[in-house]
Amino acid sequence: MNTPFEINAEGDRIVYVKTVEVADLPREVREQAGDLSLLYAVHDADGQQLALVADRKLAFNLAREHDFSPVAVH
Template sequence: MQTPYAYTPEGKIAYIRQIDPDTLPDDIRAQIPGGTQVWGVHRVDGECLALTQDRRSAFFVARENDLEPFSTH
């Protein structure tokens, strides 16, 4: 896959986006307190790698796993 970010090695990009908790599986949704924001760390192919409670934590998780985070909306 070609990426528009020439300085980032293929497979090292993570997309960060806010997720509607209602779209998550029941077992995961049951663990999230009502009104909590959910942010996802996603691979380029869309696979969700991690969920966090805020955007800042999502960027931190990506970087801690040697991924270059980018926002999506």
């Protein structure tokens, strides 16, 4: 079975949460970000972005609500 998600020893699907500079995003996204300078992206193991949210806690909660185990990327 081929999956874009890593699976840890406990069998949890892992996604990665990282900060993203709003200045590095496309104009449409920058406009929607308002006065925020950072957003939080949730990615699968292949690097595909699954979500982009304004709050770190929200990113982790969103991942858990969808049965993923979030891991912070530094």
